[in-house]
Structures are given as C-alpha cells and as structure tokens.
Amino acid sequence: MTNSDVESSFPLRTLGRTGLQVSALCVGCAPLGDMPETFAYSVGEEQALETVRAIFRSPITFVDTAASYGDGESERRIGIVLKELGGVPGGYVLATKADRDLHTSDFSGAQMRRSVERSLKLLGLDVLPLVYLHDPEHITFEAAMAPGGPVEVLQSLKEEGLIKHLGVAGGPIDLMSRFVETNIFEAAISHNRYTLLDTEADAFWDLCRQHGVGTVNAAPYGSGILAKGPKNYPRYQYEQASEAYLARAFKFEEACERYGVPLAAVALQFSLRDPRIDSTVIGMSRAERVNETVRLSQVSIPSELWNEIEAIRQA
Template sequence: MTDSQPGPILPVRTLGKTGLEVPGLCVGCAPLGDMPATFTYSVPEERALETIRAIFKSPITFMDTAASYGDGESERRIGIVLKELGGVPVGYTLATKADRDLQTGDFSGDQMRRSVERSLRLLGLDCLPLLYLHDPEYTTFEAAMAPNGPVEVLQRCKEEGLIEHLGVAGGPIDLMTRFVETDIFEAAISHNRYTLLNTEADPFWDVCQRHGVGAVNAAPYGSGILAKGPRAYARYEYDEASREYVEKAMKFDDACQRYHVPLAVVALQFSLRDSRIHSTVIGMSRPERLDETVKLAQTPIPDELWREIESIRLS
C-alpha cells in the first residue's frame, strides 16, 4: 500500500457484508482495455495510463475492471500504474472479475483459477481485494455451483488468501438472483438493467438488501445513449438501441433541456439517489472525465424535472 491521499472526499457507503467503505461513484475500467468493438472507439495506452494515474489522485476511490476487458489489457495497464505507485494507494478499492476463456469459452473451475492467477500477475498484487464471478450467463447455474466448478474454486482461492472478498457480476436478473440467494457472495453487479430506460433490476436490489449483499449498478447511461444523448449516440448496451428506447430517450433529453440540466446528470443521479445501491459504475477513458462525473453527481435537479422524468419513464 502507498500513502497517497484522495482529493475531496465523496460520501461513502459500506458495501454490504464486504465491510468495504466505497463512494457512490466507481470508475469503470472496461474502456481502458481498448475495446473498440464494444465501445466504437479506441483508447491508446498512454491516455489510459494518464487516466489511471488520475484515478488514484481523485475522490472516486473505487475502481472496477475484469479479466475479459481487452482480454487482460485493462488489468495490464492498471498494473503498470500500480507498480509506479508501489501498490494500491491507501483508501482505494480495486475490484476485478474472473472470466471464461475468451477464445475457447471454457468456464470451468480450472479456468477460474487461471483467470485469478493471471489477474494477480497483471495487476502485480498478492491478493485481489474484491473479485467477482463474471458473466455466469455463459454457463449454467448448476455448472457454476457444481463440485470443483467455478464457484467452489473461487471460494477455495479466497480460503487460500488470493481473494479477500467474493462477488458475482452478470446480466440476466433471474440468474443473478439465484446466485445472490446462495449467500456465498458478498457483492453483486448488475449492468444496463437499472437506467431511465430499463429498470428490470429493480427487484434485484431488494434481494441484495435482504441478503446483506453489496449492490453495484453499472452502466447507468445504458452504455452511452443517456450520456451523449440519443441524437448523438443511439446505442444501448453496446448495440443499436431499439426505436422505443430512442424515442423515450429523446423525451428525457427534451425535458432536461427545458430545465437546462444535462441528460447525463439525471441518468446518473437516477442510480445515485436509490438508497439500495451502494455504488454506481461509470466507464471512463480520459482523465478529465473524473472531475466531470463528480460535477454531474453533485448538480442540483429541480423536483419539477424529477416529476416530469418519472412521468415519461412510467408512460
């Protein structure tokens, strides 16, 4: 650990039974893995490194990556900066995720161990502070929970001191609910399913709360349409947005413009204002996005605009 101190402190919450104290904002490091096929833009290494260095000087003291982001590239770049700093700075929490083999699709217990060991190597750490089982929709619940399967192997890695806290991160809400209900996991991430356009994860946050599981909402902008606006970027969950989503997003955008409040402010605070959610993950690829995101989180929103947004959302 290093003794670097964060900037101005953001309010923190306890991330469920992990006991970790994390801010309501979390930096998503997927774009830093240079994934143009997913995000439609590339992130050169030097810009990624500048962004990572800026993260470790910022008030956003929670960051999230995964073995699959750039097939290790995001972790490798973070590891370069961690080596410069002599480890994860005091007060910061770094989370990553164990993944299937992206070439073969292997989602076995053995693959989970290989993924953990590679993450440790790329990040230059002896122990992963928080690791999630990632994208379990690429296997089945039964296979994931089988003897010597992915979950059991990750539990073993935790017992061996390779992982401090174990979570689960994925898409389908019914599947994610089954994993949380096992009471094995300490934190859970849902992505693209709790936004102004899609609130499928709404009951999931209640399940997390009942089981004392740290609740993390990722992609409140729906991968961009609710940040850049539907007229500039009509994509949701890394693909072309449906006509229904585009039309509704335009209504949100028009309402926000009438109140002179950026759409991104409302989209972000829709997640931040939900007390069941401990932290919200925002993907970032430039240093300046850190301060911009803090400002978005702190921008006042008139009650009248919230009422109009709710009316559009429920229509």
C-alpha cells in the first residue's frame, strides 16, 4: 500500500496544534507488550510482530505505544518491524509515552530522560514525533511541574530535538485538566472515561479544544466489555465491572442485537462521531483485528438505534 493509498483510505485530521496529520482511528499497542496481568491474556512475540506488520500496511496511520507497556516489550517489538521496514513508513505517526521506573517507581526528571532514551533505542529512531507524559497520577501535579522535574526535562528533550511534540496521557480528569491548562502540552489522551458506560471526560474535550490541545480518546470499549460483550468479558477499566455497568452493557447489547448491529461498532462510533475528538485508540493484539476495526468504524448505524442507546445512557 502506498502512502497515497493510505491517505485516500481514511480521512486525516490535524492533531491540535501539533500540526500532525493523524487518522481518526489509532492503534493502541499496549496488548503487544504481553501484559496478561492487565488484559487477562498473553500475546506471543510472533503474533505481536505480525500485528505490527499489519498495522503498517493498513489505513490506520496513527500508532500509540508507551515505555511502560510490557516494560519496553511493546516498543522492542515495534522496533523489530521498523528495522525490517527501514523506519516508520511515510504517512504514519508513531507516538510513545515517557514513564516512571516500574521497578522503583522513580518518576523524576532524570527518569524521564532515561525513559525517552530507552524508547529511542528500542524503536530504533533518532527522533520521537510525539511523546506523552504518562500516568502523572503516580506523582503530584506540583512534583511533575517542579524545577528539574518530569515536565521540565521533557521540555528540554524537545528543545534538544529528541522529541518533536509533547503530550500528556493519564486517568484522573481533574489532574489531566490542570496539565492542559498549563499550555505546555500539545495533545492529551484520556482513557476509559469517554465510553457508552462512562462519560466523565465530556467536559475535558471542551477544555482541550479551548487550549488548542489535540484530543485522543483511548479505550472506548472500556478495556473489552463493549467489544466482546458483558457475558464474555465482564470487566471494565481492567477490573471486574460493577453491577450497574454490567446491567447497562446488557441493555446496550440487547438493543444492538435487535438492529443487527455489533455492539463494538456502536461503542467505537460513539467516540468517532464526536467532533471534539481527533483520534480514538483501539488496542489490538492480532493482525486480523486491524481490518476488523476499520470495518466496525464503517458500519451503518440507524438513527433509531442511536436514540435507544442515548435513552439507555441517560436512564
């Protein structure tokens, strides 16, 4: 597939003030780090490599990983394929995240430099197009912003040319909002907080827009329950789902079945159809999931079903 084929296959969007052109779908590579403690399944190396190869042949041109995914394993596996390809193919954007030390919990400025340098080595790149400060809930806002701290060091790495654009990715919305309001970050990822079951991040997207920050919504399936169904995967945000979430997920599933529409298509398009969201991250662990996800994004969903979905959400 040529770069022109890629561009014509999926509309591109500008990621906030980064100026980066990204697809509305983004491949999340956390599962490729082989993290059974998080996802309740394992991903072997050859399966992961075949998935990465499929990604870089697909119309999904935005790829997301992190230093913490498998403690470098996701990046290492991506790096193997990038070496085969001679680098990141034209038209694709690869983002990663700078992380605390998973063994010591060190979240210092020095650790941010070590994290970025390891990412460059594992991915086999000289420059990282987009790096997020990852999971800052593991320290305080004040510690993250302190002189010589994580944010200042990441800004220095940007000035040195090792990072092109700087973002922030995390959980708690109040904390994420404080980082966006600094106007330091050019993009932001919120995960598991804007789904059919939980729209806590609703006002966050408006805040990001006000500050010109690119918006990336991760995990619209709530880690799997809205893709595999509540009976097959009764977990939300990597833990056992609450009874309230399970009950609502079953109602969503029943409504979708009546219209012959996959629940996963509705859950995915709930994020894709929001004009405030630049890109939506879907974690993938198998090569066939890439094309399956593209197809789900293109399923025709009748307005009557959307009305029923909204009624269930608001009940």
